[in-house]
Amino acid sequence: MIMIKGAVGKKKYKEPFSKGIMARSLYITDLGYDKSYEIATCIENKLLEENISEISIEDLAIFVTNYLKNYVDPVLAEKYIKWRNVRKSKEPLIILIGGASGVGTSSMAFELASRLGLKNLISTDMIREVMRKIVSQELSPVIHKSSFNAYESIRTPLLGPDPVVEGFISHVDVVNVGVEAVIERALKEGISIIIEGVHIVPGFIKEDLIRKSNVILFTLIVRDENTHKSRFYSRCRQPWVKRSLDNYLSNFHLIRKTQSFMIDQAIKHNSKIIDNVDVTYTIDIMVNDIIEKYGGSYDVKQESKRNNDN
Numbered sequence: 001m002i003m004i005k006g007a008v009g010k011k012k013y014k015e016p017f018s019k020g021i022m023a024r025s026l027y028i029t030d031l032g033y034d035k036s037y038e039i040a041t042c043i044e045n046k047l048l049e050e051n052i053s054e055i056s057i058e059d060l061a062i063f064v065t066n067y068l069k070n071y072v073d074p075v076l077a078e079k080y081i082k083w084r085n086v087r088k089s090k091e092p093l094i095i096l097i098g099g100a101s102g103v104g105t106s107s108m109a110f111e112l113a114s115r116l117g118l119k120n121l122i123s124t125d126m127i128r129e130v131m132r133k134i135v136s137q138e139l140s141p142v143i144h145k146s147s148f149n150a151y152e153s154i155r156t157p158l159l160g161p162d163p164v165v166e167g168f169i170s171h172v173d174v175v176n177v178g179v180e181a182v183i184e185r186a187l188k189e190g191i192s193i194i195i196e197g198v199h200i201v202p203g204f205i206k207e208d209l210i211r212k213s214n215v216i217l218f219t220l221i222v223r224d225e226n227t228h229k230s231r232f233y234s235r236c237r238q239p240w241v242k243r244s245l246d247n248y249l250s251n252f253h254l255i256r257k258t259q260s261f262m263i264d265q266a267i268k269h270n271s272k273i274i275d276n277v278d279v280t281y282t283i284d285i286m287v288n289d290i291i292e293k294y295g296g297s298y299d300v301k302q303e304s305k306r307n308n309d310n
């Protein structure tokens with residue numbers, strides 16, 4: 001059996017090498033579960049071949065990086081080490097995924113959480129639902145509507161040419177208070193989290209939060225109208241889904257307007273836009289962006305030095 005040595009603060013511990021845990025950490029490199037497990041098995045065999053029965057967690061990371069570089073693919077080695085840097089960061093990762101109704105924010109958030117092994121995921125629809133219990137319809141009628149038809153509840157005189165966009169802005173502005181509270185709590189507690197939904201819009205979240213280096217925002221869109229429309233069919237297909245397909249189809253032109261507004265906002269605030277046509281493409285872009293932004297440099301020697309210093 002191979003034992004892994006680690007430390008939490010000054011407290012040292014040992015645990016047996018687990019192919020499952022190793023496979024999980026390789027999964028980030030987009031190898032897929034089966035391939036990750038296969039490589040984890042090869043790494044275990046290589047350790048045994050080299051008569052290594054005990055290894056520190058840092059040396060194991062170097063061993064894995066070298067294995068990937070020499071026997072699998074140097075690009076994957078780089079991804080692996082960069083993701084390790086992200087995970088070792090002292091700050092939690094706050095991933096915000098916005099997009100108009102139906103573009104796939106909840107599905108992509110779930111996929112991303114699974115790829116990154118993140119356990120916390122919340123939808124802004126749920127935040128809004130809690131707020132609806134606290135804030136009466138009389139006080140804020142807009143949040144008791146959907147984002148795309150909130151304009152029907154605007155009480156104040158219209159300021160611009162497009163009531164739909166104005167309703168959307170008022171709606172997002174209120175729910176954004178709850179979104180910011182979740183971000184602040186996650187930062188305070190050191191919890192990595194993904195927050196997804198129509199209420200994540202560039203330009204609405206407080207500057208001091210969005211500017212933080214560990215907060216990242218993606219705006220998902222579906223540029224092609226027909227593809228976007230077909231998403232509502234696939235979403236409402238399952239028998240347990242209670243949302244009415246007709247509601248989204250008859251309001252589709254309004255939903256498209258909210259998407260156009262979100263695109264304008266993302267461009268204005270220099271924020272990432274992803275055309276969510278293909279799951280693999282979307283997840284790869286998000287993962288690559290995250291590791292490029294927070295993964296630091298790819299330096300095995302650095303890891304080695306850190307290890308020797310300990």
Ligand SMILES: Nc1ncnc2c1ncn2[C@@H]1O[C@H](COP(=O)(O)OP(=O)(O)O)[C@@H](O)[C@H]1O
Pocket residue numbers: 099100101102103104105106107108231232233234235236276277278279282
């Ligand atoms: N990249 C994609 N390719 C194909 N189907 C997708 C993609 N992203 C999402 N979907 C599907 O589109 C539908 C709407 O996605 P969903 O995540 O519910 O949207 P949202 O949360 O943005 O309203 C779901 O049936 C989902 O499985």
Ligand SMILES: O=C(O)[C@@H](COP(=O)(O)O)OP(=O)(O)O
Pocket residue numbers: 100101102103105106125145146147148197198
């Ligand atoms: O307000 C909105 O636009 C949608 C967003 O939810 P998703 O369609 O993005 O899940 O919520 P609804 O009022 O339809 O429950």
